[in-house]
Amino acid sequence: MSGNHDHSGEHHPEPLSYAEARTKAIESLLIEKGLLSTDAIDARVQAYEQDIGPLNGARVVARAWTDDEYRKRLLKDGTSAIGEMGFFGAQGAEIVVLENTPDVHNVVVCTLCSCYPWPVLGLPPRWYKSDAYRARAVIEPRAVLKEFGLNLDESVEVRVWDSNSDIRYMVLPERPDGTDDLCEDDLVKLVTRDSMIGVAKVKSTAAAM
Ligand code: FE
Numbered sequence: 001m002s003g004n005h006d007h008s009g010e011h012h013p014e015p016l017s018y019a020e021a022r023t024k025a026i027e028s029l030l031i032e033k034g035l036l037s038t039d040a041i042d043a044r045v046q047a048y049e050q051d052i053g054p055l056n057g058a059r060v061v062a063r064a065w066t067d068d069e070y071r072k073r074l075l076k077d078g079t080s081a082i083g084e085m086g087f088f089g090a091q092g093a094e095i096v097v098l099e100n101t102p103d104v105h106n107v108v109v110c111t112l113c114s115c116y117p118w119p120v121l122g123l124p125p126r127w128y129k130s131d132a133y134r135a136r137a138v139i140e141p142r143a144v145l146k147e148f149g150l151n152l153d154e155s156v157e158v159r160v161w162d163s164n165s166d167i168r169y170m171v172l173p174e175r176p177d178g179t180d181d182l183c184e185d186d187l188v189k190l191v192t193r194d195s196m197i198g199v200a201k202v203k204s205t206a207a208a209m
Helices: 018-032 038-052 055-066 068-076 078-084 131-137 141-147 184-190 193-197
Strands: 095-099 104-110 159-164 168-172
Touching: 018 159, 055 068, 055 078, 055 168, 055 184, 055 193, 068 078, 068 095, 068 168, 078 095, 095 104, 095 159, 104 131, 104 141, 131 141, 131 159, 141 159, 168 184
Parallel strands: 095 168, 104 159
Antiparallel strands: none
């Protein structure tokens, strides 16, 4: 699919875009010709919604926290470092990973629709696709983050990244204090979807309880 901002496969309350209408037309034609079953399509949607979800992203983050060479590769070329872990596919042609630090907080939005790195985060949450989030994340990011329960110090620089169909962003959140003893598998369990969009921080087990 070409075009600088195609919306294929994403959900919209608005009338169908050209790309969506085309996708639907192709889909029904393939089903009619017996080349594709609705079950196969449903299975694929379910894979993105439930099986992939944000777990792949959490694995990437935990690896970056525990392997500094991997972290460097991830920040330099997100797509290939993510591919190293076996995660790639639709909506993941170019993934750029942004590192949060004590001084810089990155947050991701798609102002035009809902572009999102499917291979690492699955399908976007409903709020990510809302008009309110898409508009306000750019205009008043600190206020939006506050509503998510994230109060950043004024000294922290907030950077907002607008995803599109060519580049999709994922945040590498800060590793929380008090997790030095945790192994990679334990760290995976701490990493939330919201922390990889940049609207939350990762909490240590103690803080989360
Ligand atoms: Fe989009």
